[in-house]
Amino acid sequence: MSENETEFNLTALDYAQITSLLNGNLQSMDKGDWQSFIADYTDDGIFFHPYRKLNIEGQTNLKQFLISFAEKPNNKIITHWESNIAIQVGTTKHSAINNSYWQAIKDGIIITIGTHMDELKKVDGKWKIQKRTVLVKWTKEEGNVQTD
Numbered sequence: 001m002s003e004n005e006t007e008f009n010l011t012a013l014d015y016a017q018i019t020s021l022l023n024g025n026l027q028s029m030d031k032g033d034w035q036s037f038i039a040d041y042t043d044d045g046i047f048f049h050p051y052r053k054l055n056i057e058g059q060t061n062l063k064q065f066l067i068s069f070a071e072k073p074n075n076k077i078i079t080h081w082e083s084n085i086a087i088q089v090g091t092t093k094h095s096a097i098n099n100s101y102w103q104a105i106k107d108g109i110i111i112t113i114g115t116h117m118d119e120l121k122k123v124d125g126k127w128k129i130q131k132r133t134v135l136v137k138w139t140k141e142e143g144n145v146q147t148d
Helices: 012-031 034-039 059-071 073-077
Strands: 041-049 054-057 078-089 095-106 109-123 126-139
Touching: 012 034, 012 059, 012 078, 012 095, 012 109, 012 126, 034 041, 034 059, 041 059, 054 059, 059 073, 073 078, 078 109, 095 126
Parallel strands: 041 126
Antiparallel strands: 041 054, 078 095, 095 109, 109 126
């Protein structure tokens, strides 16, 4: 059997590690901690955010994205929340898929709601984000939006 054909099951530890990865990634983003943020991605990791017209690939570009994001005064007071994490076995060995909800909160008010679609890969025993797709469903300014 090739690696793509090998049966693979996620363990309780895998679920816990993936959940911690996803939650920690948002905390790294909110803190402007680019080292932790990029460590959560594979070397060729992708952050795709069609609403913001972003398609960021690779560690160097992810670092520059987070530095730029953290420098914007408005982003320093926004907190991101991840919820309803739904992890499934991926299509290849040591891969997983996540679909979850997220929201951004500013001054105690929800300003954005959306979904994350994550492709995850276990690299050297550690779960990493191979691709994160950020879809916006609603914003305080625009109401319902559709980006998928």
